Amino acid sequence: MIFGYARVSTDGQSVDAQVKALRAAGAEKIFRETASGAKTDRAQLRRVIAALGEGDTLLVTRLDRLARSTRDLLNTLDAVAKAGAGFRSLHDAWADTTTPHGRLMLTVLGGLAEFERDLIHARTGEGRERAKARGVHMGRPPALTRHQQEEARRALADGSATQADLARRFNVNRSTISRLAT
Known part of the structure; x- marks a missing residue:
């Protein structure tokens, strides 16, 4: 079964164009939501992921309708994969886990995100060591003088x-x- 997910950020916007595109692409059931993409806890997104089963597909019109950041996207796609389902974006052809090429692209994307997290961790650690060498106290200030x-x-x-x-x-x-x- 193909499940659609349509999201807009504000009440003044409409999901109608997204719903029409999702239906035209074969979505049988569409979950609609009005919520900011920055909000990671979205009720309808949770519901559609919970509804996914083995062999189903989650379909969106664009990646930005699903996630605001790479980390959020990868977490969502991980939940979709754990449900045994695939993922497709109509406007982002490379984001299609139902094909080998799409899985490769998302694997590379996930690797880059992990690499960036490791770089941030290393830079933070180096900065902390430099600060300690300068005599900067780390942590909470002492409770007593x-x-x-x-x-x-x-x-x-x-x-x-x-x-x-x-x-x-x-x-x-x-x-x-x-x-x-x-």
Whole structure:
């Protein structure tokens, strides 16, 4: 069975042209939605993916009707594939998982997206290391100043205050004081 998915971004737009094109291409059941493409949780898209079965096809008029980003597209196509279904876009002939060439193109696209994620991860790590080398503190700021930490350690060492007393005095969690004791 061929399922169509038509989406527009605002109430002022109409899905009629998309529905007509999907019907002409053989879509038997069409799911319509008015939602921003940036929104990844779209009810009708969820419903059409849940309706897909082995050998079915999800059909859209254009890729931008299905996803706003490469990552979103790949996640959606993965869900379609897990349902045992294929995918076709009328205006993007290369985006057709029902043909070997289309599967190849989407595999390459997925590889490029993964490569880009790895590059971003590597660049982020390098930037973090450079910042640490410059003495930039990573993470949350300490709950206690150095002076407060020293004061708490002294009070714990001479027994003049308990961890609970110090936690109340400095308005921090008891585990913050507990970490100073070790």
